[in-house]
Amino acid sequence: MLKFTGQQLKFDLERNHPTVLERFRVDAKDRQFQFWERNPLSVICQSVAMTEQKLQYIHLNPVQEKWRLAETPEVYYYSSSRFYLENKDDFGFLTHYLE
Structure with missing residues (x-):
């Protein structure tokens, strides 16, 4: 990427x-x-719980007061949050982290 x-x-x-x-x-x-x-920081997600924690962090980033890019994670266009909530893949390449 x-x-x-x-x-x-x-x-x-x-x-x-x-x-x-x-x-x-x-x-x-x-x-x-x-x-x-x-050398960007790469973190290996060693459990489902850790993966979910990182995914939640990523999804909540755009709504933080610091950024204010969206009101909710799913309305931020570049987020995969909508994929997980509505099963809508606007990009054509998303897969569920459990697959």
């Missing part, structure tokens, strides 16, 4: 905001631009 989204950001900035793209230029051997932290 990081590689894909990074490429999409780069393509969009090249087309629409080339001066902003320069803010992401790095002096690295393997890349010209960097959008994400090199």
Whole structure:
């Protein structure tokens, strides 16, 4: 996901905001631009309870007062919350975590 989204950001900035793209230029051997932290935190969910805890955290993030991106998790477009509540997959690739 990081590689894909990074490429999409780069393509969009090249087309629409080339001066902003320069803010992401790095002096690295393997890349010209960097959008994400090199070593993101990955957590292995070792139980159903832990998976549900992480999923709830992700779903509640957009409704936090800090962000205020939505009134409820299911109305935030980029959330999978609607998938779990209404079985509606707006993206065409979601699967239930128990499958």
